[in-house]
Amino acid sequence: MIRYAVIGIGRMGSIHANNLHAGLANGATLVAVCDIDEQKLNNFSISAPDVLTFGNYKDLVSIELDAVIIATPHYQHGEIARYFLDRNISVLSEKPQCVSVSESRLINECAGRSKALYGIMYNQRTNPVYKRAKEIISGGLLGSIRRVEMVVTHWYRSQFYYDQGGWRASWNGEGGGILINQCVHQLDVLQWLVGMPKTIRATCKTVNRNVSVENDVTATFEYDNGATGVFVASGHELYGTNRLEIAGERGKITIDDYNLTFIQYANSEIEVNLGVTEGYGSTECTVEKLSYGGEYRQRDEKYGQQLRVVEAFTDALSGKGTPVAYGSEGINALSVINGIYLSNYCDKKVAIPLDGEEYDILLNQLKEGEQK
Numbered sequence: 001m002i003r004y005a006v007i008g009i010g011r012m013g014s015i016h017a018n019n020l021h022a023g024l025a026n027g028a029t030l031v032a033v034c035d036i037d038e039q040k041l042n043n044f045s046i047s048a049p050d051v052l053t054f055g056n057y058k059d060l061v062s063i064e065l066d067a068v069i070i071a072t073p074h075y076q077h078g079e080i081a082r083y084f085l086d087r088n089i090s091v092l093s094e095k096p097q098c099v100s101v102s103e104s105r106l107i108n109e110c111a112g113r114s115k116a117l118y119g120i121m122y123n124q125r126t127n128p129v130y131k132r133a134k135e136i137i138s139g140g141l142l143g144s145i146r147r148v149e150m151v152v153t154h155w156y157r158s159q160f161y162y163d164q165g166g167w168r169a170s171w172n173g174e175g176g177g178i179l180i181n182q183c184v185h186q187l188d189v190l191q192w193l194v195g196m197p198k199t200i201r202a203t204c205k206t207v208n209r210n211v212s213v214e215n216d217v218t219a220t221f222e223y224d225n226g227a228t229g230v231f232v233a234s235g236h237e238l239y240g241t242n243r244l245e246i247a248g249e250r251g252k253i254t255i256d257d258y259n260l261t262f263i264q265y266a267n268s269e270i271e272v273n274l275g276v277t278e279g280y281g282s283t284e285c286t287v288e289k290l291s292y293g294g295e296y297r298q299r300d301e302k303y304g305q306q307l308r309v310v311e312a313f314t315d316a317l318s319g320k321g322t323p324v325a326y327g328s329e330g331i332n333a334l335s336v337i338n339g340i341y342l343s344n345y346c347d348k349k350v351a352i353p354l355d356g357e358e359y360d361i362l363l364n365q366l367k368e369g370e371q372k
Ligand SMILES: NC(=O)c1ccc[n+]([C@@H]2O[C@H](COP(=O)([O-])OP(=O)(O)OC[C@H]3O[C@@H](n4cnc5c(N)ncnc54)[C@H](O)[C@@H]3O)[C@@H](O)[C@H]2O)c1
Pocket: 007, 008, 009, 010, 011, 012, 013, 034, 035, 036, 037, 040, 056, 057, 070, 071, 072, 073, 074, 076, 094, 095, 096, 121, 123, 166, 181, 306
């Protein structure tokens, strides 16, 4: 049995803790929970008196433990991950990995030295339509990718949501807005599917909300092979869109609200172009469709997609398979997020790999500006 402790038993952490305590992840057991809020610990103990409680995560090393799940606000992810990785205790961190690329590099160095496993909660990668897209692209069925477009405007958040306060939607509390909180999932999926951009140009805005962070983003990406990408996100659009298009020389993937359509061309665009003697061109194609539905989705809706990440992490710790995502991969979406902020606030095109120090200076300015 892999013995887990969950650190931070708020909204997300209590789902992890309850799932583990209910024995939903095969081969895993919950031995402890930790939170700085004593009331939350007391409430948890009522339903799970057999689970130890801690007010300080550092004290968890006093018990026999294989892994921790970190579900605190973002700024604490890095220091807690490093504390346990340094002690060879495995870490499954909630997203984002941390807030800045420079801290991500420090954590990744620490993970590189550790004998323990480091994973990150990128649960969207378990969605069957994204998994199929990954297979299609890795199998070379799209050929060279030419265009990517992701529109994520379905993260509607009202002023009431922001007015609940706490750490959310602030530079000091979470290090950004819709990008770092919600879109980190999509930006991870995007880089997982098509790789990292080499440059970013972006605009961030705050539309119709009284918050200091962004709820509206438009970014353009350039990739090494000459492909271009457009990323649009917002949290103020009614009837928002969740759409991904990836167009290659040999085919095209469209994912619309978790319904995938894959069009495979009989001939590549290069072949079509060479073969035609008129102004237009086309080729035959096959069409594959896949939906994220059925029992798979019902289970995710009941227990949270995140349970699949915990199960895979438990298997990996038991010598079976690999985590859904290694923690060190957290730097990729984070680089894109930090890069979008740099591009917006410094009004320039930003190159990846990112200059971590430059971003740290900007982040400090944004945090100070918010305090005034
Ligand atoms: N994977 C997903 O889809 C998903 C969904 C929601 C939230 N999250 C992530 O989960 C994390 C927590 O989000 P939430 O919505 O549960 O927040 P929350 O505010 O409801 O819970 C955070 C908890 O952490 C506790 N905490 C703060 N500092 C602590 C510390 N030093 N030690 C121990 N406990 C501490 C707080 O008291 C609180 O109970 C965030 O990183 C968030 O991005 C991920």
